[in-house]
Amino acid sequence: MKIAFVCTENLPSPAIKGGAIQVLIDGIVPILSEKHDITIFSVADPPLPKQEKIGNIEYIRVPYQYFSREITKQLAKSQFDIIQVYNRPKAILRYKEVAPNSKFILSLHNDVMREAKISSELGIKVIETCDHILTISHFIKQQIIKRFPEAEQKTTVAYSGINLNEFPPIWSPYIQPIRQHYREKYGVENQKVILFAGRLCKSKGPHLLIQAMKPLLKKHPDAVLVIAGGRWYSDNSIDYYVNYLHQLAKPLKDKVLFTKFIPAQEIPKFFLMADIFVCSSQWEEPLARVHYEAMAAGLPIITTNRGGNTEVISHLKNGYVIDEYNHPNEFVDAIDYYLSNPNVALQYAKNGRLLVEENFQYKHTFKHIETVYDSIRSSINEK
Template structure:
């Protein structure tokens, strides 16, 4: 099978810093290329060559600047070529245009969030026309599928869920010696109990709620400290967070925007990971990374997060996620009940190994595409009488 994957126009593949969609594309493509021929089209970047090849994986990078320019360059790069299947990630409009140019090739839209299927990015009416054009819509969680069905009930039969994964060899528990080395590298104290947040510095991620929660938890455990890894979009929010932490007396270290190729090191700095999201998360890749890294995870009980974390089995889910006190209680419990927390972390690592590897994601995707191609061929044979 020759699979074409078309990435969004904003971030190159692989991403230089962060970009969860591009991380997913690159990780899945590398695994798929062990079984099939894979071509990825992404935006160009000064650090990358126009075309790179490794085994059965080819990445073609084209000019961007606007959605229109990028799509035009994608069509130019694919003109005259044939593929068994085309996957477009997170851009319904692109998928519809690609289907128009490749009417006989199955086209799937791999959705990573609701961002580009509702206002302000697209009207429901306009997006509905785009979704009607594609053959299949892949979602990364049942929660995302449910939300999409609520917006577009006619698309229900097009949906297929495939969970995301992580690199198990890279995201793994660290020895005490390795943790001390990493803490020296990032200038993080070995004293106290380190709580980690990884993600964008934006309001919906709930970082102010986390800072408040740590402040409350420090009344029981004064040694609690907060680590924040991630870049801000726009200016001012990081300074707001710093002021809040200072006002509440929460020892907080901002690690900055860590390239994903190094982000596994950051998990080795912490004793606990907290994901305080305040709005729907389709999947929550950082939780899987933290679980694979052997950290006890506390996360908002929202969206696809609860499909990965089972409360008090492999992590802790916070139903009252808008209430800092709810997070504070769980932070105190994880810090005080060491044996219990270690049990959660151990179970989490085991569950991730079974369900959430990139190998499993790629295999599920390849199996789904293969079955649909076989069904398409059988239908053709039945209709034409040819073999």
């Protein structure tokens, strides 16, 4: 079949500037393109050509300021069997007008069907127009059907995934030189590295980890917090909150390190230098893909009981889940638990790695999506 992916207008594809949607598409289209002709529409970016074709995958990139208009034009002149639109439900109504014979899938990585984002009237129209809805977690699915019960029968959960080859576990003998190199590069050799990776915004909660460091260092003076990320994807500018983080960390000196934005291809190496990974999210996470990455890398994980996080992290099985997510002392206790019980931490990490191997590789994501495609193909053939 001929399938179009319509990315959001924020980031280009491939994921040269990061983005969970773009990273996921990078992971699944090599598998999908073995069976289908794939066209990926995304925003233009200076290092990338406006149009290119790699095997059965065609990339078409349009300027940000004309994104909606240009995508609509492109879809109007092409004949796609399936058009898969990411995170932009209202756009489907416009695209359907110009591509009435195409089947539409709405892929949701966020709760963009909530009242603040779309009216009940438009939401119902979107659901009626869609042939299927894919959500990144059960949390997002439940949020949708809570407001729009009619969506339940056409909504499927397709978890994100990773490429295991890109994320060897930290206990692998052959990666020890890489682990040592990065630890030396950032001056954290012989220290216990606590890693945060994500955008520097209040909803991600890195301020709580900085606040947790002072009491933690009293018991574990060899601990160090590494904060990997920028204000936005590929954006290292300093806003009020980022400045606040730096001021908060000043008294701790070299016990808190800021790396700024890390390109997607470098992230696996950052996981390799860590001893513990913490997702300190304060908002209702759809389900942060960093959990899959940290599990694959063999790190003991601490996360918050927010949104879909606990769909993949089970407390005291393959991670440590914090219920009182906005209390720094809860993070102190969780990190201390791992540092004081290294054998337990290792066992949780191994449980997490096994979970990813069995459930959260890109081949698993592909199977969920391909099942939906098969269903749509069947409906096309019946007609």
